[in-house]
Each structure stands twice: as structure tokens, then as C-alpha cells.
Amino acid sequence: MYPATRSSDSDSSWNDILGSSLSSTESRKLGDVNFLISQVGTYYSREGSIFDPEYYDPEVARIIEECIRPNQSNHLPSNYTQNTPNGYSAPPRVFDHETIDGICASVFDDSQQSSSYHGYDNNYMASSFDTYPTTTNQQYLYTTHNSMLNYPEQNYSYIEYQAPPNTYYQPVVDNNVVLVTEPYRQSNPSIRYETNNNDSDLFNVDLGLSEVTYFNTDMQIDSVPYASVSKEPTSKSDSISGFNLDEWLIVSKTDGKKHRPHLCEFLRILLDNPKYSHVAQYTDRKKGIFKFLERHEAAKLWQDVKGRNCNTKMTYLNLARGIRFYYPSGTMSSAEGRYTFRFGPGSRSKRSKVPANH
DNA sequence: CGCCCGTTTCCTGATT
DNA sequence: AAATCAGGAAACGGGC
Known part of the structure; x- marks a missing residue:
């Protein structure tokens, strides 16, 4: 009943854990909104590919459609250029605050949304599976938390997690617009439950990550949370020596x-040259299995070689x-x-050519 | 110029 | 959660 791209366990977690306190409609709407917000982080480069209105509550579907289809470019600052580490070239999907407010107002009818959320003005993050920080959602999160207490403790782990810096990609707010995919210097602390075995009828429960923390603690929010990432990392091979095409030519x-x-x-040449051992290495030479260690650098080399x-x-x-x-x-x-x-077996016989020596 | 090979680019569901 | 993987489809650049 839901599209395959949608995580079934997240649906189940909301339905199972909150089922007693939410109507099925409310539960589904919450799931829809969670899913929508998750798309900001994950499917930003896919034009209209992740949304099929028939799978959603009609009210939510209408809002999602307004949100992800038209006028996306209108919100893009002119000086913004997409240069993501994963190489996608499509423009980021954009949600402005009004739109997100609109979603929440419609779904939750929460007149007090966001007014007391102090991170909202300049560093709100619509990151995946974060629950939007309305007061209504806050209540849902509390309910979730309390529900977990009914389960035997050996069935789940309570996790408070602070990720290391420079490893996460989060939305960035620019000119009152939420952009996505800029590297984020430090992730927000998260709080979640994870089940301890797969057979459990309990599902992983995400407690809305940072929002719970924001509401419940005095934890300081970094006032300058975003790293500037205008430049590519320095290439190791470039720093060691310039690119030499002769290394790669074949006679x-x-x-x-x-x-x-x-x-x-x-x-083959890449793997045979120890100079590039930091880029790619055989993990099992006899079987011909190898791994890219610096995949972006490998791509750069391939571009230059080609x-x-x-x-x-x-x-x-x-x-x-x-x-x-x-x-x-x-x-x-x-x-x-x-x-x-x-x-594969077909590769050896084809290697009838040897690298040129200068 | 046209054709064709070997990718390159893009995409979308599935997977980790 | 947000990236990679699989593989279809079509475009593309270079060599002939």
C-alpha cells in the first residue's frame, strides 16, 4: 500500500508504538510528513520520482505535491552552485519555512508550531526522520518515549549519540530557505531506541533526534554550525606529482x-602502480578483487586518463x-x-596490451 | 559525414 | 539516514 521507496519499518514503528494513542489517520499523516522531510536529505536530486500521490492521505499528498514539484528554482539563491561530494548535479530540493509550516499546520493543526523553537530562525534542520518540532510532535515523542518503558529493557537499547565532526550532510539555511547536502561540521545529538534483535516485534524508534534534546535540555546549540565547503579536498596524487599521461598509455x-x-x-594499471596504492588496492589479488580507497580521486584520475x-x-x-x-x-x-x-574471467585474456614505458 | 564502440550521463528501485 | 549498487535508456566523443 506504500511505495517501495518508503521505509516500511518506520511506518510500523509509528503505528505499533503510537497506535494506541493516535488514530490511524493521525498516525499515517505523521508518517507521511516524516517521509516527506526525509526526502529532503535523501532524494533531493530526483525530480518527482519519489512521490506518488495515491499512496498518501489526500490532504498530505496535496501539500507534498506543492512542496516538491513546482517553483523549486525560485527559491535558489543565484550564487548557489551545487557541488556535492556524491557528484549529483541536479539542483537541491528546496523547502522554505512557510511551506514546512504549512504542512505542519495542515496535518497537525498546531497553532503554536515553531514559535518557541530557538534554532528555527537560522539553523533549522529538516534532516531525515527528524520529526518536525511542533508542540504536538513533542507530545508524540513523549508518548513514544513512555511507550518504550512498557517493553522489557533487554529488547531495546536507549542511545544518545553525538556523531563526530565532518561526517554528516545536513540541510543549510540560506536566505530564509532550507537547502540541502552541504557538509555539516557537527551533527546534532540524537536520541533513539534500537531493538536488540531482528525477531522482535518492536521496531526501531527514532525519537526525533535533536528536537527532543532541544526541548528537554540546556544543551548549547552551536551558533555557527555549518562548515564552509567551497573547495574540494586536496588531491594526494596532485600534491605528490603532476599528472603524467605516459604512465597510462597503452601500446x-x-x-x-x-x-x-x-x-x-x-x-589494471592503477592497481599495478604502487604510487596509487592509496587510491585502489587489491584485497584479494588472486581472485582479482579490489577496492577503491579514494574513490573520488580514482574518478578524477579516470577523467584525466580518458x-x-x-x-x-x-x-x-x-x-x-x-x-x-x-x-x-x-x-x-x-x-x-x-x-x-x-x-572476471573475461578480463585476463583481454589484457593483451602492456603499458608503454615512457 | 556517418557509423559504431565504449563509455558517460541520467535515472529509479533496491539495498546497506 | 543517506549513501551506494544494479542496470535500462539514451546521449556523447573519438576513431575509422
Whole structure:
């Protein structure tokens, strides 16, 4: 009944845990809003792909539609350029405060929303699975918290977590607009319950993360919470030495001419050169399994090696897609783990060319 | 110029 | 939670 992109366990958690205190309509609306807000962080680059109105409460669906479809560019500051670490080039999805207020007002009919939320003016974060900080939501969170006390303690863990800096990407507010995906120097503290085993009929419960903290403690909110991220990290290989195309050229056996390598050849050369051991390494050389350690740098190298006459930036996403194109032929295959691939049986015979020596 | 290969780009559901 | 993975579809650049 819900689209596949929607996390079923989050629905269940609200329904199961809050079911006794919420009507099913209220519970579903809350789930809808949570889901909508989660899309800000996760699916910002997908135009209209995550929303199917028929799966939602009609009232909520209407608001979501207004929110994610039209006029997105109207809210973008002109000086904002998207340069996300994951390489997506689409503009960020944008929600302004009025829109979010509108959602909450409509769904929760909460006239006191946000008025006492001191972080709201300049650093509100509509991060995934955070519950919007209305007073109504606050009550729901308390209810959730109290409900958990009815479960045997060995069935869940109560977690207060403060993530390390420089690891999270959170929305940024600029010119009264919530943007997404800028690196966030320090995540807000979170409070949540996690179940201790998968067989439990209890589901993970997210207590709205920072909002609970804001309402309940004297915890200081960093007044300058966002890092500036105008520059790419310095490339290690660039700092060691300049790019040398000769390292990568391949001499054709048939005509003796040098040419730039194909992707699978590039990968062999990359892995064979200790100079790039920080970029990619075999994890099992006999089986041909390797892993990218610095995937963005690998993408940059591939861009330079390929030397395509265009000014777009090669991303790890595209590099990985290129590798996946080898799957059907058996030249490459997938391997367990992130950033991990494997040379297939079809790759060895194709390596009939050797790197040019200068 | 046209064709085709080898990606590159984009996308979207699924997975971690 | 927010990234990566799988793979379809179509565009693209370079070589011939």
C-alpha cells in the first residue's frame, strides 16, 4: 500500500508504538510528513520520482505535491552552485519555512508550531526522520518515549549519540530557505531506541533526534554550525606529482601506436602502480578483487586518463557505472562490500596490451 | 559525414 | 539516514 521507496519499518514503528494513542489517520499523516522531510536529505536530486500521490492521505499528498514539484528554482539563491561530494548535479530540493509550516499546520493543526523553537530562525534542520518540532510532535515523542518503558529493557537499547565532526550532510539555511547536502561540521545529538534483535516485534524508534534534546535540555546549540565547503579536498596524487599521461598509455600490439586505455585497462594499471596504492588496492589479488580507497580521486584520475574533450567532472558514480557495464561480458563482476569490484574471467585474456614505458 | 564502440550521463528501485 | 549498487535508456566523443 506504500511505495517501495518508503521505509516500511518506520511506518510500523509509528503505528505499533503510537497506535494506541493516535488514530490511524493521525498516525499515517505523521508518517507521511516524516517521509516527506526525509526526502529532503535523501532524494533531493530526483525530480518527482519519489512521490506518488495515491499512496498518501489526500490532504498530505496535496501539500507534498506543492512542496516538491513546482517553483523549486525560485527559491535558489543565484550564487548557489551545487557541488556535492556524491557528484549529483541536479539542483537541491528546496523547502522554505512557510511551506514546512504549512504542512505542519495542515496535518497537525498546531497553532503554536515553531514559535518557541530557538534554532528555527537560522539553523533549522529538516534532516531525515527528524520529526518536525511542533508542540504536538513533542507530545508524540513523549508518548513514544513512555511507550518504550512498557517493553522489557533487554529488547531495546536507549542511545544518545553525538556523531563526530565532518561526517554528516545536513540541510543549510540560506536566505530564509532550507537547502540541502552541504557538509555539516557537527551533527546534532540524537536520541533513539534500537531493538536488540531482528525477531522482535518492536521496531526501531527514532525519537526525533535533536528536537527532543532541544526541548528537554540546556544543551548549547552551536551558533555557527555549518562548515564552509567551497573547495574540494586536496588531491594526494596532485600534491605528490603532476599528472603524467605516459604512465597510462597503452601500446597496441597490432600497430604499435600509443592510445589511452579502456576502463578495465585503466583499472589494471592503477592497481599495478604502487604510487596509487592509496587510491585502489587489491584485497584479494588472486581472485582479482579490489577496492577503491579514494574513490573520488580514482574518478578524477579516470577523467584525466580518458581525456574526454568535455568540461564535465567524472564522478565515482559514473566510474562505477562504467565498471558495471563490464558485468554482462564477464570482464568484471561485483564483489562483496562497498567500492569493491572483481576482475572476471573475461578480463585476463583481454589484457593483451602492456603499458608503454615512457 | 556517418557509423559504431565504449563509455558517460541520467535515472529509479533496491539495498546497506 | 543517506549513501551506494544494479542496470535500462539514451546521449556523447573519438576513431575509422
